[in-house]
Amino acid sequence: MRKLYFLLPGTDGKFACGGLWAELKTFKLAQQVCQADVVTYRQRETGKLFLDDLLKEQDLDDVIFVISWGFDIAKLAAKLKSYNVVYHAHSAGYKFNLPASIPIIAVSRNTLGYWGQKSPNALIFYLPNEISYEFKNLHLERDIDVLVQARKSSEYLLKQLIPALQQKCKVQVVTSYVEDLPGLFNRAKVYLYDSAEYWAQQSVSEGFGLQPMEALACGCQVFSSVNGGLSDYLDPGFNCYKIAAYSQEYDVQRILKVIDASISPTLSEDLFAEHRVENIIQRLQVIVEELNEFFDHKKQQASNIPTLTRGRLAKLFIKRIYGKFQKKYFQGL
Incomplete structure (x- = not known):
């Protein structure tokens, strides 16, 4: 089993965000399956490995680099092209392509579908983000009617609703x-x-959207957008409500109705089971084994499946049009 090196620009300060916490959670879970360590590549940190130092070593065939920081992926993929690399894909929509030599692990089915189309010759897996057991309904008295986190919230939400x-x-x-x-x-x-507004401005997708699921697990009624990875698990009318629906007045009406009812959602644990630690570790075991088999194979065999480049797509288009023309021509004879 190769050792996993999770590459991160840094683990504190300006790099602190939901994506960082999610990646560090995955790193901790990976340590239960195989050897794993964090490696930084933008800032040096006490007690952590630094990428440029690692790359000075002679043989790194016994490690797999896990890259995940969206805006750095293109540069990292190029820098590490001679090594074993896996892309842990959170958001979709970044303007880069990946070779078939880099397997992809997607955190949502939305992202899985994106890369299944964009990189059809790559090995690809689905590994959901973890919802830890601390997120559960404690059945306490709820003294806050409405909770909202300002970060990523739309202008409509903050300035109108x-x-x-x-x-x-x-x-x-x-x-x-x-x-x-x-x-x-x-x-x-x-x-x-x-x-939805936040991610539209970033030109990438909501990778998963942990907080609405965490809120549901704690017994909150959730009003949410259903963009990107949120569509994996949110089901408006059944486990949540769609926010920003037609008018501010309609949103207020529905939210007050839910508050007045004072009823917590009755959701099956099945909704969260896929995201609990036991399932993720089981999936990780399978994924890590397959990755090791793939990198063993890669040493012996070059990729030989045609990729969907712009040039090849243009040729396929011309071939299809020509085929239709031939069909009509011979039918007319």
């Missing part, structure tokens, strides 16, 4: 890191999440 709701109920807007997020979710009746 929230002010309207503040006139009618108790709203808490979170603007900084929360130490006890499960505790906060257990205090809230309704959680609002609207990231």
Whole structure:
């Protein structure tokens, strides 16, 4: 079994975000399956390996580099082209292509489908993000009517909907890191999440959207957008409500109705089972074994399946049009 090196630009300060926490969670789970370590490549950190130092070693065939930081993938893939590399894909929509020599592990089925089309000759797997067991309904009295985190929220949510709701109920807007997020979710009746506008501006997709699922697990009623990876598990009308639906007044009406009902969603644990640690470790074991088999094969065999380059797609298009022309011509004889 090769050792996994999870490449990250850094693990603190300006790099702190949901994607970093999700990647570090995956790293911790991978340590239960094989040897794994974190390697930084932008800033040196005490007690952590640094990529440029590692690349000075003579033989790195016994390791697999796991790259994940979207905006750095193209450069990292080029830099590490002679090594064993896996792309752990969170968001979709970045303007780069990957060779068939780089397998892809997608965190959502939405991202899985994106790369299944964009990189059809690559080995590809689905590995959902973890929802830890601390996210559960504690059945406490909920003293917050509406909870929203400002980061990634739409302008509509912050400047229209929230002010309207503040006139009618108790709203808490979170603007900084929360130490006890499960505790906060257990205090809230309704959680609002609207990231479609944010990701449209970034020109990439919502990779998974952990917080709406974490809120659901804690017994919140969730009003959310269903863009990107959110569509993996959100089912408006059945386990959540679609936010920004037609008018501000309609949103307010539905949210107040849910608050007045004071009913927590009755969701089966099956919704979360795919994202719990036991399932993820089982999937990781299979994925790591297959990756090792693939990199063994790669040493002996070059890729020989035609890729979907622009040039090949143009040739296929011309061939298809010519085929249709021939068919019509001979039918007319």
